[in-house]
Amino acid sequence: MAFKGKVTIDREKCKGCGLCVEFCPRGTLELDKKINTQGYNPAVVTDQDNCNACGFCFLVCPDMVVEVEKIKEGSK
Amino acid sequence: MSRVLMKGNDAIGAGAIAANCRYYYGYPITPQNEIGEYMSSEMPKAGGVFIQAESEVAAINMVYGTSATGARVMTSSSGPGISLKMEGISYIAAAELPCVIVNIMRGGPGLGNIAPSQSDYFQATKGGGHGDYRLIVLAPSSVQEIYDFTRQAFYLADKYRIPAIILGDGFLGQMMEVVELADSAKDDEYARIPEKPWAITGCKGREKNIVNTLLIEPDTLEKHNWKLKDKYQQIAENEKRADLYRVDDAEILVAAFGISARISKEAVDMARDEGIKVGLIRPITLWPFPDHVFKNLDSVKGILTVEMNTGQMIEDVRLSVEGKIPVEFYGRTGGNLPDSTAIFEEIKRMGGM
């Protein structure tokens, strides 16, 4: 695996549209059962290790609440 | 100082360019076609931009765009075209953008005809568009005034960040008179474009600038409405203008603007020759209306308003005298001129002769 990914999601700004969950090829994201202050079920990272930093979640997020750090394999 | 025999419509173009207007967007409509034609040749020579837009709606919105960048810009039309520009004018007024709009009035309503009239007075002074807004309205009555008022319109528009309208008519637009041109060597106050830190130029070296008229929060919009009202109050206090002729001992007054005032002046002289004490008040700023010259007219027994419409400015005259003096009306429409002898007869009737 060339890259590892570290995904962070701004829990309070997320509107729970579910597009990142839909398009994540590795199923590392889910919509949280607990709602945020807006009343939406925000996306949360549930399987960080499985992420290869493909960035799909970042690409499809309409509210730009996702950040993806692409870490080269083997470096800290 | 050079003197040139010039058509009214051309004088508008010349005045605009003399005031450093470098953008003109227009659309053909009689009786002001010469303005666009003049600009199509002269603007490029001055290093400016001329576009014949696809409609008057497009033209006024091009004005909105260019004005937002801080440049001096103008559009011209006649009544029907000015009607089409109304939404754009409301936006420009709301956004506090300066520009000059010219209306060379023609017969109306509807397609009316291409003959001259003054029937867009209400549209210009009471606001034909939506919302609480005003425009500075200047009414020339000679080709020299057309030239000078156009230059002054740019100056006032920039000074107060407001659209200014030149309200002429088919006669003024088509007739030719000698014009003394501004001396471009001399520092011309009207040609100086002030600093515009608010302008849209690309945010290099500053925070972004926004030109927007959507104020979705009621408190925000109300604050803006009253801010505009204060501006209009300030303009009213500083910019009212009227031309007075033989009024000092007048017992009867004629009130008229533009071409009607020129004709009325002849009637006033005819009446004076017959011993009738009559004078002429010629409003120059139709907004802000020069109500101050209609106050304290203790010796005046009656006012005759002469217009080329069925009675519009008469309402502002009545408002100004506050019922103290009876105000009567004489008008011709459809492109017919009020004849000086007919006006003279009216003056005599009012004078009890």
Next chain:
Amino acid sequence: MSTVLKKTRSLEDTKLHYCPGCSHGIVHRLVCEVIDEMEMREQTVGIAPVGCSVFLDAYFDFDIIQAAHGRAPAVATGVKRALPENLVFTYQGDGDLASIGMSEMVHAAARGERITIIFINNTNYGMTGGQMAPTTLEQQVTTTTPAGRDTRLAGFPIQVPELLSSLPGAVYLSRVSAHNPKNINKAKKSIRKAFQAQMDGLGFSLVEILSTCPTNWRMNPVQSIQWLEENMMEIYPLGELKSVEGVS
């Protein structure tokens, strides 16, 4: 060594008011990323429409003018003629552009104005609650075609880039989509080509972006992605309708 995918410079941090799953946010990101990659933020002027994206001035960190409904191409013309070195683009929805603003769009293209139109096609008037737009599909239900768009009464959907392609002044016309990662990346390339064509002074450019409107389509965001793919792309085929020599 690591790189981070995050919000680009030209985007403000303001929370977007758009509905969950609405494509506007994605297109906002693409436009701003292209502007930043071209290092044009300080020379950019955006023209906002009347519609869901009327609040562009809150979301973009560069000069913005909000135009009357449908008139953005004329406003952009006035800006570009005064600021020829600047990047000037309009951002308009299908009602703003192809209904009330059709004349301004067509004539800006006919004049070959060096402006770019970013055209969001979500087949309805979003801001006003989901009425029919010129791009509403046949039989598509909207609040003003309650029994579905009957073409005998309400006419046929309009294909904008195809409509403009006969105009010599239009040098780059493309239709892309924002409904999945692959197409989102292609959309970004298209926006870049359009902006570049403008800055190279070639002429008028327009990029139509098929977009979802979950709220007014009465679907959830994921369903709206499928609906777009299954219904819109047939009527609105993706691709570069026009790319004259010199567009890179």
